[in-house]
Amino acid sequence: MQTRAAILWEPHTDWSVEDIELDDPKAGEVKIKLTASGLCHSDEHLVTGDMVIPKEIAELMNLEQFPLIGGHEGAGEVVQVGPGVTTLQEGDHVVLSFVPACGRCPSCAMGQQHLCDLGAFLLAGRQISDFTSRHHSKSGKDLGTICCTGTFAPYTVVNEASCVKIDDWIPLDKAALVGCGVTTGWGAAVNAAAVQPGETVVVIGLGGIGMNAVQGAAMAGARHVVAVDPVDWKRERAGVFGATHTAASIEEAQAKVGELTWGANAEKAILTTGVATGDLIAPMMSLIAKGGRGVVTAVAPMTQEDVKLNLFEMAMMRKELVGCIFGNANPRRDIPRLLRLYQDGRLKLDELVTNTYTLDEVNQGYRDMRDGKNIRGMIIY
Ligand SMILES: NC(=O)c1ccc[n+]([C@@H]2O[C@H](COP(=O)([O-])OP(=O)(O)OC[C@H]3O[C@@H](n4cnc5c(N)ncnc54)[C@H](O)[C@@H]3O)[C@@H](O)[C@H]2O)c1
Ligand SMILES: [Zn+2]
Ligand SMILES: [Zn+2]
Known part of the structure; x- marks a missing residue:
């Protein structure tokens, strides 16, 4: 045809x-x-x-x-x-x-x-x-x-x-x-970050993927969901999906997370910027508490190999840095499951x-x- x-x-x-x-x-x-x-x-x-x-x-x-x-x-x-x-x-x-x-x-x-x-x-x-x-x-x-x-x-x-x-x-x-977007973002929080009730979670980048990471973190019971994006109106919209706080940059988020957690830092951070670049990894990991986890969901250029990362902190504070494709989901279970949550008015x-x-x-x-x-x-x- x-x-x-x-x-x-x-x-x-x-x-x-x-x-x-x-x-x-x-x-x-x-x-x-x-x-x-x-x-x-x-x-x-x-x-x-x-x-x-x-x-x-x-x-x-x-x-x-x-x-x-x-x-x-x-x-x-x-x-x-x-x-x-x-x-x-x-x-x-x-x-x-x-x-x-x-x-x-x-x-x-x-x-x-x-x-x-x-x-x-x-x-x-x-x-x-x-x-x-x-x-x-x-x-x-x-x-x-x-x-x-x-x-x-x-x-x-x-x-x-x-x-x-x-x-x-x-x-x-x-x-x-x-x-793609909903399952990827929601699963980045629920599956890859394995957000637990009461945790502090930072989502960096509020596009189609990041807003769903916010939504997933909130649904998993996070106490604080800090939504980071330089675009003003996206930060304002993030509240609709469950963000409790916002920041215009990772640096601003560092200050906010320090304040919210009395210096302990966030349990989880999720990178959902338009492009993953090596220089974003160290700042993301600096938001994370000992024993915490950073999730890279954003896509980097295929040949990108250089990453800035504090290796001492990674071992001595037992921080995890993990990748995530399609929200680590099982599409045959999770796509119908997410749509039923939508039907019930629980997923936006x-x-x-x-x-x-x-x-x-x-x-x-x-x-x-x-x-x-x-x-x-x-x-x-
Ligand atoms: N891992 C996967 O399976 C998977 C699946 C789908 C998409 N992706 C990737 O996820 C990323 C996000 O996709 P999208 O469709 O949401 O993109 P998008 O362009 O809609 O959103 C990206 C957001 O990041 C913000 N941003 C850019 N730089 C930033 C920074 N330094 N700090 C904070 N925020 C920043 C932008 O303002 C924008 O709001 C892309 O790299 C995409 O290719 C990965
Ligand atoms: Zn996609
Ligand atoms: Zn298979």
Whole structure:
């Protein structure tokens, strides 16, 4: 069929919205009619070159990362089912999980679906089943899909491993947020930081991920949730998601946390800035008490290796520094679980969407993100 998509032909260019040709689903695949797609900062890392596979590795894999269709935070309806699909049928409502979950690999078997072996395909852009493309440009060029999804298009074809079936009555434009941002941020607090009742938690960066880390920390029973962002209106909004205090910078947060905890410091800190840079780690860890934990959720440039960190304090104060992908969640359990909390009025989704856009306005959406105008921008089809 013919449809449209926002394509990134190479880094450091705009998204190009074009007509594309979309094939029927092959074995194990389904065609999805999307309702909405969130504008997550991770796609911006493709544009800035942070998340470009180094040339030597791409050659080794015989892989062309570009051109690709962006978008990995989507939800919609199954409109066509390929041969051999056993878990979905036409008409099912699904959230696309940005990490596929096969359910059979060692990580999935251990209840760590965010580490599913199929994650190896996230940046490869080809179909999981046979490493070919279902998406093609008008000129006949194969198009990749970021995170095996490609939600910057009203229709896409994905593997059933990327689909999590949800209750029909959940609004799909809100459910889309749980395909990445909500689960990532909420899980960064609840799973990765393992926030306990009464703790002090600092969240650094209040975008789509950070606001959900605030929301997760509050739900886990944190006593103080200190929300840090240089953008004034985002700090003001953070209270809606459960922040108890705010700071405009990490330095300001250090003073505030010292005061709140009588010098003991925070049990947990979570880094959710637009980009993770090495110079942010030491300041984040300086917010943490002995025995505390720092969680890196923000994405760094792929080749970044230099980090500023006080190693003496790390050992002698037994501080932990941990990574976190997709909120260390199990999408097949956690996506429906989070949506039921939304249904019960316990989890905020409506409040996350600041501005909506058409597919043609995708570059405006990202300009607004860069300009600090959005908690989450969302494309509605
Ligand atoms: N680990 C994962 O699985 C995962 C999943 C999704 C997104 N991410 C990453 O999480 C990060 C956040 O994504 P997002 O969509 O929320 O981005 P966003 O651009 O919407 O939000 C980032 C926020 O950080 C703030 N900020 C920037 N520098 C800061 C600083 N020094 N101190 C305090 N605040 C600062 C910005 O003002 C902005 O509000 C990105 O790097 C994204 O790629 C990671
Ligand atoms: Zn994302
Ligand atoms: Zn798996």
